Amino acid sequence: MEIIFFGTSAGLPTKERHTQSIALKLEPYATDIWLFDVGEATQHQILHHSIKLGKVSHIFITHMHGDHVYGLPGVLTSRSFQGGEGKPLTIIGPKGIKAYIEASLTFTHVHLNYPLHIIEIDQQLDLTIDQFEVQARMLNHGVPCFGYRIQAPSTPGTLDVAKLKAIGMEPGPQYQQVKKYDTFEFEGVTYDAHQFKAPDKLGPIVAVFGDTKPCDNECILAQNADVIVHEATYIEGDKQLANDYHHSHIDDVLELITRNNVKHALLTHLSNRYTKEDVKAIDQQLKASHTASFQFVHDFDAYQF
């Protein structure tokens, strides 16, 4: 899978960073694209990428702050003209997202040419979408704010070809039966397929966090994740101040990923108080004193996993 960052700023856009938006390419598990948050001008950023709006099947909103949703009306409208016609779109987000979208589209005389389905989360959500397991859990940001944990579908384990040959089964279409099912028949004998293949391989786990100060639900979302996307609004200075503003301090994030066995963290939502040089210098300092795997991201950075 691949994560692409269309916006990595906090609160306001800057000359270098747009406000929040992330695309998740589901390949090789599916061909759809999922978006997480849609800051203003997300559609403009997408114009400069190979991703097409028509392939976006789901949009997940973490919370109802402008830097996370002001691009939504534009994305919804333009999707009608960019391959989205007739293709359903589902939006998942906190309460208020439905009324916000309906008001934006109604007052601007928009009639979408595809079915739009909006799911508002109350406290939490567990959902299976095309075999992807999605968990939404409430974070702590002063307004209702969610993090999303996504586990890709499991894939069948590798076949033990030597063992299959030992019972006389040569490579061919029958191997698919062994791979897909719990049992298979060969020359009148029923076999336990699990004896002839490695255990199913669990799909990778990604967690995308909305803005938040540290909270217990963060651990549920981050546990053993292959990659997390987390805010890094305060990458230095007073931890208490960061938390008072319902944000995480960089120390909180590093603790989260270390405690929860996260393989890699992509740090976004950077405050405009930091220059490029600041971020680079702080990154070097942090990497000298921490073993956790992480990186600060910029607009159009991509991460495959």
Next chain:
Amino acid sequence: MEIIFFGTSAGLPTKERHTQSIALKLEPYATDIWLFDVGEATQHQILHHSIKLGKVSHIFITHMHGDHVYGLPGVLTSRSFQGGEGKPLTIIGPKGIKAYIEASLTFTHVHLNYPLHIIEIDQQLDLTIDQFEVQARMLNHGVPCFGYRIQAPSTPGTLDVAKLKAIGMEPGPQYQQVKKYDTFEFEGVTYDAHQFKAPDKLGPIVAVFGDTKPCDNECILAQNADVIVHEATYIEGDKQLANDYHHSHIDDVLELITRNNVKHALLTHLSNRYTKEDVKAIDQQLKASHTASFQFVHDFDAYQF
């Protein structure tokens, strides 16, 4: 004064053109900036210009289509952090603009730190703002849509220094009295000031049109204007088709400016069906067969008058 184009596309943004937004710098008559329409990512464009959001005192909206208003919530929010604190802002637009803004700000938990005043136009509006005469007239675009005509304040005519010297008045602070008022006193005699200066110089006139097919109100707005900003969605092809979609054909625009003695027309709102080369070629063809003064504009083009 100066007009700056932040967005010149029609309907959707393209890689080269953002959706509609125009700034009017009022200098030398005033230091404020007025915006006309606020397409998505207007605030991003402004980041790349010397204009500051805090100097924007009035925003005029032509109509409630997304390519003219989706940048409004972002501009209003960011203005709080970019010099706008405590400085009143007035928004003028069609019915629905107030509810759209209130919904956008309320659902996204925004509290502006400056007074926001919203004027909804019913049929038409005549207003004086800091000695600028503003007229809004209804156009014909399928939804309520307005064009705005602005006349800058008049400036006092040049003094007839020879004549003033002839009555014994040498250049000095008293000349301001002659310039400013209808009468003045000098050495016990009251004079008619108009005998000693040229007539007041009328301020320049600019008209900014929303999308429209030709209609009578266009003439009221365009009459004797120094410059107009007009849509050019259809710069070739079938005139009837353009009008059926409630847009102007380029022939309509050229007729408008010729008939109404418009000094210069800035043509924006270009459809993404035309490449840069198309526009250049059509511009050359049109200029070969028309005497009217006009130009097709691009993002960040500026025009002084």
